[in-house]
Ligand SMILES: Nc1ncnc2c1ncn2[C@@H]1O[C@H](COP(=O)(O)OP(=O)(O)O)[C@@H](O)[C@H]1O
């Protein structure tokens with residue numbers, strides 16, 4: 001997986017599998033500190049501390065369909081190759097926070113890729129989950145929260161053409177204004 | 183930074199009101215894109231994008247587009263499942279954007295299964 005935005009999509013799938021009803025994604029770029037950070041927080045089932053210490057091991061998974069868990073191990077690899085750090089904080093029954101930091105200018109840091117598409121796929125594909133997104137780029141920021149549009153699309157197919165158009169348009173405009181390219 | 187204005191909300195609400203057949207679960211078809219790690223690594227996000235483009239460009243309002251976890255068939259990703267009302271689900275494997283477009287046209291819109299891309303019955307074993 002080359003792009004960080006694909007890893008974000010994958011890590012958020014863990015939150016979905018853990019039956020989260022709310023997922024918050026925060027990305028911060030700080031040029032002065034030469035730092036990129038990605039945080040994915042959910043209110044899903046969580047893990048106990050014993051399990052947390054094992055999840056970056058590629059041979060750990062609680063899924064039954066396959067005997068290796070790759071997502072967090074791959075993300076950890078992407079983090080470590082760019083002089084970064086991955087922390088997972090979790091409480092059983094409360095939720096989980098996955099935080100990754102990267103040295104922004106590191107030559108091996110993977111590109112962000114199309115973060116707008118990742119968000120669109122998460123939002124359209126999971127109409128029952130509320131998502132909040134914050135992208136802070138130095139002093140500028142863009143935020144989006146599906147709670148704001150919930151009343152407008154509730155009771156209808158979230159994946160109807162006008163909803164896709166509206167959500168995609170809002171995300172793309174916001175990211176474009178920030179200077180985050182797809 | 184563009185904000186969602188009350189006007190936008192009103193516009194969406196009005197549009198939604200006009201189309202009463204769109205209640206959740208009342209769609210004519212459901213297309214599920216499998217978004218496990220293997221699926222994502224193999225291009226599932228692009229398949230979902232292509233699918234959303236079809237919905238958008240054809241102005242479709244009664245197809246539920248959704249995602250699910252790993253289907254346990256990593257070597258055949260990207261994969262989708264298409265379900266039409268009152269018909270058994272069909273799994274499509276080894277997808278590309280072009281295949282997705284054809285499946286949308288033939289199966290989702292016109293009800294004809296695209297056999298050449300469908301998973302052969304009996305090969306649904308994991309690994
Ligand atoms: N947000 C989360 N909430 C609860 N459990 C999680 C979360 N993220 C990961 N896990 C646990 O860690 C395991 C390993 O995750 P991962 O490396 O992504 O592999 P996989 O998703 O393929 O199992 C999961 O099976 C799950 O039990």
Ligand SMILES: [Mg+2]
Pocket residue numbers: 010011013014070071072219
């Ligand atoms: Mg995973």
